[in-house]
Amino acid sequence: MSKSDYQNSLHFGDNLEVLRKMPPASVDLIYLDPPFNSNANYNVLYGTKRGGASQAQSHAFQDTWEWGKDAQRALNETAARHLEAGALLEAFQKVFAGSDMMAYLAMMAVRLIEMRRVLKNTGSVYLHCDPTASHYLKVLLDAIFGPVRFVNEIVWKRYGAHNDSSTYGRIHDVLLFYSRSEEMVFNKQHEPYSAEYIEERFRFSDPDGRRWAEQNLASPNPRPNLTYKFKAKNGITYDPPSNGWKYTPDRMSALDASGGLHYPARPGGRLRMKNYLDERLGVPVQDVWTDITLIGGTSPERLKYPTQKPLTLLERIISASSNEGDVVLDPFCGCGTAIEAAQKLGRRWIGIDVTYLAIHVIESRLVKSFGENIKDEYKLFGQPQDANDANALAARDWLEFQKWAVMKLGGLPKDRPGADGGIDGIIRYHRVGIEQPNRAVVSVKGGLNVGVDDVHKLKSVIKREGAEVGVLVCLNPPGAAMRKEAASEDEVGPPSRRVQRIQIVTIEDLFKKHPVDLPGMLDPPEVVSPSPAFQPKRGRKKMEGQTEMLLSVEGDNKAPKRKANRPIRVVEMEVTRAGPHRKVK
Known part of the structure; x- marks a missing residue:
């Protein structure tokens, strides 16, 4: 791909793979908010504009990882590609061998090497972390960028206060600011006088x-x-x-x-x-930032996305270390705060994320902020473009394929991975003149043994859930017996819009403009804040640690169960954990 292919672009996939394909010296500024170890499931609250009973939760990502073959491979690649970073990781091994911290540092090292390669000589990098690992990351950045390229350690005060019963309140994050060379771009920022x-x-x-x-x-x-x-x-x-x-x-x-x-x-x-x-411009911004607070629970900016950062935080960073027309890269782009800030400030941008849900949230966010025409201003890579791409996604990551398929139908993916009760997603719709929305349940099936029994199961799910329509998405073409069994069900809907109660959708059908027939108008999903009427059945718990998923280099995406790690920082959000009395779906 050329440099132009990477400007105003979203990439669905492993950021290491994307970084290695990018041309050298093609980026002006990198902001990254990488993950840490948290062993929890995180959920984004989804709903439709009609609200109320149409709200649901969708699994965002699962951040579970530990030392294993992927981390060892990253360690080996770092040693082969960068002498100083390899020597540093070898020293870390003597202290942290086989630990999650060692895995984290190895995974970060191999990516930071690529980030330095794609930075222009005038470029900078801001690595967003917290005090648990910031000191190790700073030494790692010294090894890769050089100690003389360290510019600032910025302390961002996220909260006014935090009630940690056994420690001083943990209320700040750290931004490690490094330059590619002494020629870095820097535009002094100011904050208003008190x-x-x-x-x-x-x-x-x-x-x-x-x-x-x-x-x-x-x-x-x-x-x-x-x-x-x-x-x-x-x-x-x-x-x-x-x-x-x-x-x-x-x-x-x-x-x-x-x-x-x-x-x-x-x-x-x-x-x-x-x-x-x-x-007067105001007070020059110093290296302790106390004027930007975390997004509040009632803020219209809040997307209910784990680790979402304030837009003003990214606007400050991008304004300071880039100029209009420059290229900003966020290799762990999450819900896309850096992307929105870059677009707003007239920069070009590149966003990478391993979850399709994140890509979906970013696209919805861009449309909400800049209008439908924004879709013509960027390219999307990694999303299936045809049946072959969809099959490849299913083979690489079945859960992401399920999410993609449900969203392609205009629905909401299931809230958690695992046992799903026959439901992989919900499509909400309403009939004209009827405020109460209806719904269709979606079941996504793969493998060679999909048959009539799956149609029978979908019928049972429809009855159990009180749904009006059932959609069966098949990775392989359905047989004649399956189609006959689906057609045996009566049609549903008003006289003017009767549709098949059981509908079978192939991968090819997913690329049609209207892959399903609904007896009403689709309520497209969007990220929303929870209404008072909606209360999740699960209790609220504290989650410790940063939350965006650390990408593997290669290999098995199934993460084994792992022991709890040392706390990093406390963040309030919805968390689902495995416990002795709970079966995680």
């Missing part, structure tokens, strides 16, 4: 209400060439300060003509300059 500072410092006002503060006009160092008498437009000539004036005679005259000088009230007093509040 009301207290304005009241204290800008104490004076012009007749038109413009606030200003006095500013010294004396040169801080001796300047013989600027030691002159100055005659102001009030007719008074002022003697120079002992070191001379700060400005040339022409600049002093221009300030005077514009009303920018403050004449002393008493004879022999010192001439001053007016420092107008509305001409």
Whole structure:
């Protein structure tokens, strides 16, 4: 692929594979919020615009991993490709051999090497992490980028306070800021003055209400060439300060003509300059950020997506370390905050995520923020484009194929992986004039043994769930007996729109404009906040650790059960954990 193929593009798949295909020196800024170890299932709350009973949950991703062949492969590849990083991981092995921390560092190292390769000489990287692993990641970045390329360790205060019963409240994240070279782009950012500072410092006002503060006009160092008498437009000539004036005679005259000088009230007093509040940019942003807080539960920006970061946080980073037209890369793009910020600020962007659900959320978010025409401004890679692509996705990741198939039908994927009770998704729709939505259940089947029994099972599920329509998605073409059994069910719907109660959809059908017939109008899913009427049956629990999935290099995607790891930080969200008295679906 050419460089243009990677600008304004979403990539569904392993970010290591995508990074290795990208041209060198093709990116201006990288922001990444990589995962850590949490051993939990995370859910995104989905619903339709009609709300109420149409809300459901969809499994977002499962972040479970530990030391194994993928981590060992990453370790070997790092040693083969980067001398310093390989030596550092070898030293880490002596302390963390076989641990989840070692797996994390190995997986990150092999990706950071590629990120440095794709960065332009003027580029920068911001690695978002928390204090549990930030010190190891900083040493790893030193090895890959070089210690002299370290720019800042930024502390972001996420909360005002956090009630951790046995420790000091964990309220901050860390942003490790590195440059590719000393030629990095950096645009200084400012935050507004506080009301207290304005009241204290800008104490004076012009007749038109413009606030200003006095500013010294004396040169801080001796300047013989600027030691002159100055005659102001009030007719008074002022003697120079002992070191001379700060400005040339022409600049002093221009300030005077514009009303920018403050004449002393008493004879022999010192001439001053007016420092107008509305001409000041504000306080330069320092390396401790306390003015951007985590998204609140009632914020309209909140998507109910795990690890979602505030848009203002990404706007600051992108504004500071890139210019309009530059390319911003987020290799763990999640719900797409960096993507939206880049689009809003006139940058080009590249987003990569391993879950199709994340890609779906980002596309919906872009449409909501920028309108339907935004779809014409970017390319989507990794999403199946035809039946062959769909079969390849099913072979690579069956769960992601199920989600993709359900979403392709306009439905909501099931809320959790595992035993599904015959339901892989729900399609919600409503009839004209009827506020209460109806629904169709979706069952996605693969393998060579799909047959009439699966149609019988779907009939039972429809009856059990009180659904109106059942959709059976088949990876392989259905036989004549299956179609006959499906057709034996009566049609449903109003007289003007009768449809088959049991519908069989092939992979080829999924690429049609209308793959299913519904006896009403589709309620397309969108990410929403929960309504008071909807209360999940599962209780709320605390989840410790960052939550976006760490991608494997290759191999088996099935993660074994693993022991709990040390806490990283506490985040409130919906979590489903396996327990002795609960069967995880």
